[in-house]
Amino acid sequence: MSVESNTVNTVLGPVAAEDLGVVSVHEALLSVVPGAEYAYDVTLDRAEIFETLAAGLKDFRAHGGGTIVDSTGMFHGRDVRLYEALSRTTGVHIVASTGQGPEEMLGGYFLTPQTDPPTPWPAEKFADLFTREVTEGMVVPRVERRGAAGLVATAATREGMTATDESLFRGAARTALSTGVALSVRYGSDALHDLDVVLDEKLPADRVVVGGLDRKDAVAAGAPLGIARRGAYVALDHVGTRDDAHLTDDERAALVAELVRAGFGDRILLSSNATGVAKGHPGNDLPYSYVLTTFVPLLKARGLGDEDTRRILVENPRALLSAR
Amino acid sequence: MSKVNTVLGQIPAEELGLVAVHEHIGYGMPGSELDTKWWKTPEQRYEETVPKLRRFHELGGGTFVDATGICNGRDVDYYKSLSAKTGVHIVACTGFVGGDTALPHFARADVDYLTRQFVHEITVGIGGTGSLAGVIKVGVSRGGRMTDLDKRIYRAAARASLTTGVPILTHLAIDAENAIAIFDEEGLPLDRVLFGHVDDGVNADRTRDVWIAEQGGRIGFDTFGYETELPDPPFWARPRQERLDHFLRFIGDGRLHQVLASADANCSPLGWPGVKGHTVNYIFEDLIPDLRAAGLDEAAIKTIFVDNPADFLTLRKPA
Numbered sequence: 001m002s003v004e005s006n007t008v009n010t011v012l013g014p015v016a017a018e019d020l021g022v023v024s025v026h027e028a029l030l031s032v033v034p035g036a037e038y039a040y041d042v043t044l045d046r047a048e049i050f051e052t053l054a055a056g057l058k059d060f061r062a063h064g065g066g067t068i069v070d071s072t073g074m075f076h077g078r079d080v081r082l083y084e085a086l087s088r089t090t091g092v093h094i095v096a097s098t099g100q101g102p103e104e105m106l107g108g109y110f111l112t113p114q115t116d117p118p119t120p121w122p123a124e125k126f127a128d129l130f131t132r133e134v135t136e137g138m139v140v141p142r143v144e145r146r147g148a149a150g151l152v153a154t155a156a157t158r159e160g161m162t163a164t165d166e167s168l169f170r171g172a173a174r175t176a177l178s179t180g181v182a183l184s185v186r187y188g189s190d191a192l193h194d195l196d197v198v199l200d201e202k203l204p205a206d207r208v209v210v211g212g213l214d215r216k217d218a219v220a221a222g223a224p225l226g227i228a229r230r231g232a233y234v235a236l237d238h239v240g241t242r243d244d245a246h247l248t249d250d251e252r253a254a255l256v257a258e259l260v261r262a263g264f265g266d267r268i269l270l271s272s273n274a275t276g277v278a279k280g281h282p283g284n285d286l287p288y289s290y291v292l293t294t295f296v297p298l299l300k301a302r303g304l305g306d307e308d309t310r311r312i313l314v315e316n317p318r319a320l321l322s323a324r
Numbered sequence: 325m326s327k328v329n330t331v332l333g334q335i336p337a338e339e340l341g342l343v344a345v346h347e348h349i350g351y352g353m354p355g356s357e358l359d360t361k362w363w364k365t366p367e368q369r370y371e372e373t374v375p376k377l378r379r380f381h382e383l384g385g386g387t388f389v390d391a392t393g394i395c396n397g398r399d400v401d402y403y404k405s406l407s408a409k410t411g412v413h414i415v416a417c418t419g420f421v422g423g424d425t426a427l428p429h430f431a432r433a434d435v436d437y438l439t440r441q442f443v444h445e446i447t448v449g450i451g452g453t454g455s456l457a458g459v460i461k462v463g464v465s466r467g468g469r470m471t472d473l474d475k476r477i478y479r480a481a482a483r484a485s486l487t488t489g490v491p492i493l494t495h496l497a498i499d500a501e502n503a504i505a506i507f508d509e510e511g512l513p514l515d516r517v518l519f520g521h522v523d524d525g526v527n528a529d530r531t532r533d534v535w536i537a538e539q540g541g542r543i544g545f546d547t548f549g550y551e552t553e554l555p556d557p558p559f560w561a562r563p564r565q566e567r568l569d570h571f572l573r574f575i576g577d578g579r580l581h582q583v584l585a586s587a588d589a590n591c592s593p594l595g596w597p598g599v600k601g602h603t604v605n606y607i608f609e610d611l612i613p614d615l616r617a618a619g620l621d622e623a624a625i626k627t628i629f630v631d632n633p634a635d636f637l638t639l640r641k642p643a
Contacts, residue, residue, distance in 0.1 A: 034354070035427025038394050038451065040444035074358060105428055107355025107395070112424045114353065114596050116526070116559035118466045129359060141357035142594075280429045 006322035009134070009150035009181065010067075011083045011094045020093055021066020023317035024288055026184065026211050026237035026271035028278075029053055029070045029086070029094070032077030034105055036280025044279065050082060053276045057090040060288035066314075067093040068288060069271075069321070071153045071184050071211075073100045074130075075107070077279065080138050080146040095150035095321065097184065098133035099172050100126075102157040103164040111164065120164045126171025127178075134179040150321060152176055155211075156188030166197055173201035176208070180324035184235075186211045191223040195232055205231030209269055209320055214238050214247045214255065224255060228264035233320055237271035240290045253298040260308055268312045269320070270295065326638045329446065329458035329490065330387070330413045331403045340413060341386020343633035344604050346493060346520055346546035346586040348593075349373060349388075349403060349414075354395040354427050356595025364592065369402075372592035376603050377410040383608040387413040389586075389637070391493055391520075393421040393461045394430070394441075397594040400453040415637065418445035419461035419481055421495045423473030431473055438480035439487075446488040458637060460484055463495025468527075470502045478503055482510035489640035493518045493544070497531045504539055513540065518584055518636060520544035523570055525552070525562030533574060537582050542636060545571045546586035549606035550599065558599055572618055580624060584632050585611065 007014035030049055036042045057068065072078060080096060087094040100106055110126075112118040130152050137145030154172040156165040169185060176183035176198075183203065187194035187210060195210055213224045214236040224234050236255065238246045247255065259268055272290050275283030287293070296309055326337035350369070356362055364372075380388065392398045400416050407414040419442060420426045430438065445457040460481040465471045470478070481492050492512075494503065497519035507514060514536075522533040523545040533543050551557060551564040575583055587606040590598045607629070615625060 033427075033429045035395055035429030035431070038427075039429055040441050040448070075355065104431075107353060107358075107427060108425045109353035109355030109359070109595055112353070112466045114558075132360070139358055139360065142363055145360070 008095060008321045008323065009148040010087065011080055011096050011147050012087050013147060015093055017318045017322040020318055020321065022064055022292065022313045023067040023069065023321065024060070024065065024271045024291065025069045025209060025269050025317050025320070026071045026235055026273050027068050027288055028072045028273070028275045029068070029083060030077040030079050031072055031275045031278045031281070031283060033280030034075055034107065039280065042279050046082065049277045050086065053086055054090055056276050056288050057086060057092040061090060061092050063289035063292045065092065065289060065292060067095060069095040069097070069151060071097050071151060073153045074098050074133060074138065075100045076105065078138070080140060084146070096138060097151040097153040098130045098138060098149035098175070099153040101154035101165060101168045102188070103162045104157065106164070121167060123167040123170035123174065126168055127174035130172055130175040131178055134175065134181055149181065151182050151184055153184040155186035156194050158188055160189040161194055161197070169194065169197045170201055173198035173203045177201060177203050182320045183208045184211060185209070191218050192226050192230070195227060195230060199230070206233070207324065209233035209235050211235040211237045214252050215245055216247060219247060219255065224259060225262060228259060228267040232267070233269050233316065234259065234264070234267050235269045235271060237269070237273050239270055239272045239295045240286045241273070241284065249295060249298055253295065253302050256299055256312070257302040257304060260304060265308055265311055266316060269316055270312055328637045328639065329415065329456040330407070331400055331416050331455040332407050334456070335413060337634040337638040339386070340630070340634050340637065342384055342629045343387040343389065343637070344380070344385060344586050344607055345389045345518065345584045345633050345636070346391045346544060346588050347388050347604050348392050348588070348590045349390050349399070349406065350397055350592045350594040351392050351590055352397040352593065352595025354425055357397070359595070362595050369592045373406060374410060376591050376605065377406060377412045379605050381410055381412050383605060385412060385604070385608070387415060388604065389415040389459060391417055391459070391461050391495070393417065393419055393425055395427045396421055396425055400450045400455045404453065404455060415458035416450060416455060417459045417461040417493065418442045418450065418457035420463065420477055421461060422463035422465040423471045423477060424465040426473060426477065435476050435480045435483070438477060439483045442480060442484035443487050446484065446490050458490060460490055460492045461495065462492060464499055468498055470499045475502065475506060478506045479510060482507050482512040485512055485516055486510065487642055489642050491516045491518065491636050494520045496520070496524070496527060497522045497533065497536060498527050500532055500536050504536070504541070515540055515542060516640065518542040518544045520546050523547055523562065523567050525550065525560045528562065528570065534577070537579050542582050542584060542632070543574065543579070544584050544586065545574070546584065547588045548585060548611050549587045549589065549602045554599060554601065556600065568614055568618070580627055581632060583628060584636065585628055
C-alpha cells in the first residue's frame, strides 16, 4: 500500500491522508432532526449558523485540531455548500458522510414506498443510494451533486436492530466495500451483533468504526474489548458527556488506558459527538476542542505517553479514513 | 364576508369558480428528494406544469386545491409563481398526507404541537412565504388502520379547524369510525371534513361512504381518472365505469350536496413516475362529459364543482 496514494474525500476534494492532522471522527456540524426544517418554531439563519460553526472550527484548530468528520449522514441537516465555505474559511478539513439511520429517522420514501405492498427498501437499494454519493457526489436535494462523501454512516435502533436497520447496515457495508471509504456504525443494543452484520458482508473489520462504545451497557457487556478483538475501531465518542447512559470522563480515560494495555492502542478513536448547531433537538453543546483541551490531560494522568495520544488522535483516524 | 385562503392571499369564495378540490402540483414521499432518479430541472417542471394549469384555466377551471402535505415536496413559493402566471387560484394545505409521511420531528410531536404547527400555517404563514394554508390535510397510513400518529394528526387538525375555520380534507376514508370519533370528541361539525378517496380502487369496497354521509361528512370522489383501462395503471386504479356508477348511485340517493369530485393528478410528480396522460383536466375532458351523458344537468354539475367546494373552503367563523 503506497502512502502517497492514500487520500481522504473532504468537502473541498481529496486530501492526502497525512495532512489530516488531529481528527475528530464522530461530530456533527449542522444537525437537524428530519422535518424540523418545516417546523413553525425553527428558524435556519444561514449567516448565524455559519458564524457559530466557524467559531467552533477555529477554536478546534487553535487547539491543534485538523479535521472534523460530520458523521450525521445525508438526511440530518447535512449542508455541503455551507461546509465547503466553512472549510475554506477556517482551514479545518471537513469530511462529510453519506448514509442514514436508524429506521425511525428515515423518510416514508424508504419505509412505505408507493408500491403494493409498501415494502421497505432492501440493502441493495441503500447500497446504490450511498455508493453514488461517493462515486458521483453528495446531493443537495433536487438541485445538484457536490463533492464525494468521505464516510458512510448508519445506526441501529437503540432497543435493537430492526429489519430495516439491517438493510441499512448491509447496504452501507457494501458501499464501504465497493468504494473504499470507511463505515461508521452506531450499534443498537448489541455492539458485537451489529458489527457482525457488516462483517458478514465481507467488509474487513479495519474499515469499520463502531461508535457509542463508552455507553455503560456496552462497557458492562465487555463490548469495547470485543470489538477491538474483532479488528474494528472502537469509538469512545461521548467524551465530555455527563449523563446516566455513559461513562464519566475519568472512567472513559481508564477504559482507554485498559485498551492500550491490552494491546489495542491502534484501534481506539476519541470524539465528542458535539453538535455545532442543533435544530429540532437539544444537541450536545461541547466545543470540538474538548478532547484536546480537557480529555488528553486525563489520559496523560493515566500514564499514556505522547506517542499513545498521537496514535489515537492522528494515526488511527488517518488509517480508518484513508480510502482503500 | 366569505373568504378563502389561497397562496396569493385571501379571495372571496364567489371568485373560486370551478374547483379541483384534491390535486397535486407535485407529490413525493419524504426522502425521495435524496434519490436523483426523480430529479428534474426547474425548466422541465414548469414545462410539465404550466400547460396543464393554463388548459385548466382555459377550460373554465378556477381553483386548484393542492393536497400535498408538509413533508411531501409542498413548495409554496413555486405555487405562487404558477398561480400568478396562469391565473389559476391555488389553495395550499397544512397537515400531512398520513402519519407515514410525517418526518421524525412531527412524528414525535404531541397533539398540542401539531395543532400549533397547523394554526401557524393557517394564520401566520407557511414557512417564510407569507401564504396562508386554506385546508388541512390528514390521512390514514398504509396498512388500512389509523395509527396512533394518524390519530394525533386528526385530533390536532380538528382543533386547528375549530380555531381557524379552515376545513379538513382526508387521504382515504377507511377506518372512518375512528376518525369520526375524534372529530366528535373535539366538537367539529362533520361538514367541515371532506372524507376523500372513497372511490379508490383498493379501498372502495371497505369504505363506508353512505354511513359517513349519514353522520354529516362530505364525501370525496376524488381519484377520477386512475383507471384500469390506462396502459400502465397504478395499483389503486379502478374500472372507469365502475367508479362512475358508484358516483352516480351515491348522488342518486339524494346526496348531491355532500359530494366533491377531483382527479388527484400530479402536474409534475416529485418522487414517483406519475401516471402518464392523467391530469387535472380529466375533470373537463372526461368526467363532466360522462356526467352529462349520464343525464346530470348543468345545475347539478355546478353544485358538485362550484357550490359545494365554495361552501367547504369558505373560512368558518371560529368557534
